[in-house]
Amino acid sequence: MANCKWIDDCDFFQNRVSGSLLLDEVYKQRYCQGDPSTCARYQVGEKLGPKDVPADLFPADVHLVQKVLHAAA
Numbered sequence: 001m002a003n004c005k006w007i008d009d010c011d012f013f014q015n016r017v018s019g020s021l022l023l024d025e026v027y028k029q030r031y032c033q034g035d036p037s038t039c040a041r042y043q044v045g046e047k048l049g050p051k052d053v054p055a056d057l058f059p060a061d062v063h064l065v066q067k068v069l070h071a072a073a
Contacts, residue, residue, distance in 0.1 A: 004036035
């Protein structure tokens, strides 16, 4: 699987939202370097554009994707 196309520019990691280096590394391995399509940030970014992904949306927050997309509509 290829790395996420936004791996170098993701605000989640730029702004250290999780507050944990260990958690960041787990997220990067699972979502950024594993399967980006399972990342909530990636899913929202694909629909709205990467700059419109909420800063506090965690990669594992897939249960919030539809809510974010609906709110943006």
